Amino acid sequence: MASVDYSKQGFSAIRVELDGAVAVATFCRSKERNTFTAPVVHDIIKAYDLFDRDDRVRVVVLTAEPTAPAFCAGADLSGGWMGMFTPENEKEGEHAHRDGGGQVTIAIHRCRKITICAVNGHAVGVGVTGLQLPCDIRFIWAGAKLAFPFVRRGIAPEAASSYLLPKLLGHSRALSLFLTGATVSPDSPLISGLYHSILPTREEVFPAALKLAKELAENTSQTAVAVTKGLLWHTPDTIEEAHILDSRAIRVLGAAGDAAEGARAFVERRMPKMKDKLSDNLTPWMPWWREINVNHRKAKL
Amino acid sequence: MASVDYSKQGFSAIRVELDGAVAVATFCRSKERNTFTAPVVHDIIKAYDLFDRDDRVRVVVLTAEPTAPAFCAGADLSGGWMGMFTPENEKEGEHAHRDGGGQVTIAIHRCRKITICAVNGHAVGVGVTGLQLPCDIRFIWAGAKLAFPFVRRGIAPEAASSYLLPKLLGHSRALSLFLTGATVSPDSPLISGLYHSILPTREEVFPAALKLAKELAENTSQTAVAVTKGLLWHTPDTIEEAHILDSRAIRVLGAAGDAAEGARAFVERRMPKMKDKLSDNLTPWMPWWREINVNHRKAKL
Amino acid sequence: MASVDYSKQGFSAIRVELDGAVAVATFCRSKERNTFTAPVVHDIIKAYDLFDRDDRVRVVVLTAEPTAPAFCAGADLSGGWMGMFTPENEKEGEHAHRDGGGQVTIAIHRCRKITICAVNGHAVGVGVTGLQLPCDIRFIWAGAKLAFPFVRRGIAPEAASSYLLPKLLGHSRALSLFLTGATVSPDSPLISGLYHSILPTREEVFPAALKLAKELAENTSQTAVAVTKGLLWHTPDTIEEAHILDSRAIRVLGAAGDAAEGARAFVERRMPKMKDKLSDNLTPWMPWWREINVNHRKAKL
Incomplete structure (x- = not known):
């Protein structure tokens, strides 16, 4: 892949910078509390696809501005849930919808580099499921509120989180978190196992994640x-x-x-x-698994 | 389903009451230490099947009288293990036996409502595997003794617990608990991850569970x-x-x-x-999975 | 199986003794820091196969001399990784290689007796993945250093550890440990769930493991x-x-x-x-699963 200039990719929801072999993606819509909107989906998918193919990138850190009111305030519910369904998909019936959270999850999950999430603020819904769960390693601020409000809003956990969370933490904790629609702190025994490191202040989270990222970029x-x-x-x-x-x-x-x-x-x-x-391409037999094309319009289960 | 009167279902091992949208099932054989007998199997299967289909029920709480000597003292071994095999099954050979613990487990597991277990006393064997593991959320008294005596009694863990426990807690803890035949306290690192909340006194367990149940019934x-x-x-x-x-x-x-x-x-x-x-019936494509009929007489593996 | 004399099996990397119904295998190459060499692979495979078939054995304890510089210092890298590939396998291409760590893992994993690991020293790489993960129960010295250096040495985790570790501890911790190439203490929240018991001194580890082993041999x-x-x-x-x-x-x-x-x-x-x-042979339908012959020369995935 020819060398990428990350400043010229037209990202609007995130800012991407290369710090040596570490790619840093920072949510930059603090005023909107970094809600999870169509530009977020677009930018994350595009960015992680580039990170995956860019040989210069060894580690990715995803974070927000530490002064933002939230790391990610979740879906923007001002238009209700129906606002999230595109007219294009609507024409083809319920099978055709593809959840934006899941598209982001899969993009991060497929990136073959080390992916770190530096959660320096509150996170709601897809701000946990779509942005944190698919990363390899998670740093978080001890004061962050983590909310799983799905069953309290009339919907189910999305972003393939029913696949990831039980594998990450086990079914006991996944059931407690999802069925109570809980809001918890990172040091809750229900969720602490998700985090590599829990930091006392917001300001420490990104530097700690970047320090590990650089060390790993250097030595792995x-x-x-x-x-x-x-x-x-x-x-x-x-x-x-x-x-x-x-x-x-x-x-x-x-x-x-x-x-x-x-x-x-x-x-x-x-x-x-x-x-x-x-x-x-030292391992041309990778992937040895089947990567299902989720874009197929009429995929049925 | 026509409205059910839970007081007229002929339950003998449990007492069932509807408290708003919360169904409360209470073991009521304190004198027999709530041992796991045929009436328990019958009552739990019947009750959870009704809870599943009764639109009024949103959350189920399973508990015992807090003054009982045990939440469930496990199988009644006075007649040995052979006492548990029905003559009907015996006629047809070892394939035909269906473990009562597993029948209970599957009944609770299949209930589509939120299922909470309020363990306000000691629990032995199937009192953990059949009654607690299939519930979504577990509250427990810190002083409860939890025993997994299977390999010390010459049998294997039952009630589909070899399926559930590793998924709930991981294989490391499941192996430790089952192969040592351990008796542990809820705050043991081997088992604490199973519990949503551990309460200091027996008397607090059911009220805490009921409080969450009512809140969830109201808001989910x-x-x-x-x-x-x-x-x-x-x-x-x-x-x-x-x-x-x-x-x-x-x-x-x-x-x-x-x-x-x-x-x-x-x-x-x-x-x-x-x-x-x-x-x-908003999701007529549920269940998307195959529900195997375990009653089939000659099922072989 | 005729009665085995474990002193006459020609073991060179371990010493095996029968203490009642407990078989104790002790690494005895302290001078070489108990590095993982061909004799270790040979001895462990032979020993656990015997333990599996010897009716006298009910529990196995694997340990090292508590004065050794390490429980197992991992692979001997003095000849590089290429030194581990046998000329025999080399002739047949990359498909034919069989990792020694995985051969050991499978031998321990297939042993039908209770297997305990008494980790009374530091453990590196295969000293964790191949020797500890396949055991049922693990005791460890609180001061032990546990290292997962794979990605820092240019290779991937072996010994089927990508199969075992996520099942034992969940993917969150497995990813953190393997992708950071971490060195951790047993009481790190990343790994503590792996251990049945963490002991303050090296000297206490084996006696504590042996005590449980004898109690289980007696009562299970x-x-x-x-x-x-x-x-x-x-x-x-x-x-x-x-x-x-x-x-x-x-x-x-x-x-x-x-x-x-x-x-x-x-x-x-x-x-x-x-x-x-x-x-x-009370359960002639065991194994009910398929045991794949990993020795097949041309096995392809």
């Missing part, structure tokens, strides 16, 4: 990260098949430059210099 | 709850299919009365008045 | 344990099938000697004397 292998994410999310049904699959991964990665450098650096007690890139 | 959508439970327990295998499925749910629920009311109430900063009922 | 049913492990790891896809399967298990175990003795001992308020053995 881009190919090893991509394979690891694949193994964790697209695990075979049996332990034997998982063994056969990760054996192949170990064999192929083990013969590549990053592993040789990783072992050398370890023996020489120094930091490694990882150079393999995803565009080298 | 019956249809949204049913779809949410379906999404969480009958999740597709891939994130893309989950997205397609919850998009459809959002589209259908979003066009219904409760979602319109939910959005209006939010905008007007007032509590919603949810009116959609399960018998309106 | 060998057949009930094997069925329980099968149910937890080879669970059907639906709750109904799980109910049908565990009903059959309850019916068959319930008619056997251990269950009768378990019920009698409970009624008589004494400890049980369990006598059923796996070689009695």
Whole structure:
């Protein structure tokens, strides 16, 4: 992929900057409390697709301005739920609707780089389900309010959160959070397991996330990260098949430059210099899973 | 379904009362320590089937008398395990047996309303696996003893608990609890994740559960709850299919009365008045999963 | 199986002793920091296969000498990763490689006895993934350092750990640990859920594990344990099938000697004397799952 200029992508809901090998995406609609609108969906999908293909990017951090009233205040309900259904989809019937939260979730989920979410404000509904759950690692402000109001608004949890939350935290906590429509603090035992780190002030959240991001960008292998994410999310049904699959991964990665450098650096007690890139296509058998085209108009279950 | 009079259902092991939109089922065999006997199986199956179909019921609370020696003392072992196998099943061979704990588990699991368990006493074996695990939300007394004695009695965990417990808490804790045959307190790190709330005294457990139940009955959508439970327990295998499925749910629920009311109430900063009922059949494509008939005499695996 | 003399099996990386019904395997290459080498793979596979078939063994404890510099210092990287690929496999292409960590994982995972890991020192890479994750129950020294350096060395997590870790702890923690390549203490919220017990000193770890092992060897049913492990790891896809399967298990175990003795001992308020053995073959329908032969040379995914 030719080098991307992130300042010229026409993003309106987020601001994207490259800080070395770390891509930082910042919600920039503080006045509207960073509500989840069509431009957010557009920008996140476009940005994470670029991050995925841009060899320069090793880690992505998603955050908001720490002075914003919310990290993401959720859906804009001023037009009711019907306002979210596009006339285009409406023509084709209920099968044709595609939830914006889920489109964002899948875009982040498919990005093969390390994705970090730095939640430095309150988050409501899709501000948790669509923006936080699909990331690999989450930092949060201890004072953030996290709301799961779905059943209290007459709808169900979206953004593929019924797929992600039980896998991330287990069904016990997922049921408690979704069925009570709870608003909780990050240190609640119901949700604390979602967070890599909980910081006392809003201002500390992004710097802490960026610090880890830079350290990981410096010291991890881009190919090893991509394979690891694949193994964790697209695990075979049996332990034997998982063994056969990760054996192949170990064999192929083990013969590549990053592993040789990783072992050398370890023996020489120094930091490694990882150079393999995803565009080298070292693992042409990835994805080994089927990526379903969700855009298909008439998909039925 | 015509209006049910719960006092005339001939329940003997439980007492059922309707408190507004909350159905309360209370074990009433304190003298027998609420052991898990055939009448318990009969009553729970019948009651939860009625709760599922009774539009008036939005939340169910299962509890015991707080003065009982136990919430449920488990199976009655005075006749050994063989006493549990009915002559009818015996005639047809080992395939024909159907565990009473599992029948109860499935009845509670299939109820589309919010199910809460208020554990205000000790619980042994099926008193955990069959009565607590299938509920959505669990309250418990901090002083309760919870026992998983299966491997110490020569049998395996039943009541489909090998299906539910790892999903609720993960395999690490499930293996520790089941293979050590442990007796633990609710605040043990091995089991605390199972509970929404742990209360210091027995007397507080039911009132706390009832308070949440009434609040949820007042402010949640019956249809949204049913779809949410379906999404969480009958999740597709891939994130893309989950997205397609919850998009459809959002589209259908979003066009219904409760979602319109939910959005209006939010905008007007007032509590919603949810009116959609399960018998309106807003989601005729539910269940989207296959409900296996476990009664089939000769079912083989 | 004829009685095994564990002192005559030619083990070189571990020492195996039978302490009543508890088999204790101790890493004995302290000088080499118990690195994970070919003899470790050979010895663990051979030992756990014997433990599985030896009726005398009811519980297995895996540990190291408490004075060793590490419980297991991970792979020996002095020859780089390529040193791990055998010439035999190399001839046949990348499909033919079988990771030693995964071979160990599967050997421990398939053992039908209770497997305990007593981690009385630091553990790196496969020292966590291959040796700890497949065990049923884990004890650890609070001062142990646990390292997951895979992405920092240019390879992916192996030993089927992408299969086991998310099931044991959930995806949230598995992603944090594997993608940050973290080194953590056992009491980190990221990993504490992996451990049954965390002990303050190295010296306490093995005695605590052995004490539980002996108590379980004394008071649990060998057949009930094997069925329980099968149910937890080879669970059907639906709750109904799980109910049908565990009903059959309850019916068959319930008619056997251990269950009768378990019920009698409970009624008589004494400890049980369990006598059923796996070689009695009480459950000839086990395994009900398919055990894939991972040795097949040309297995492809």
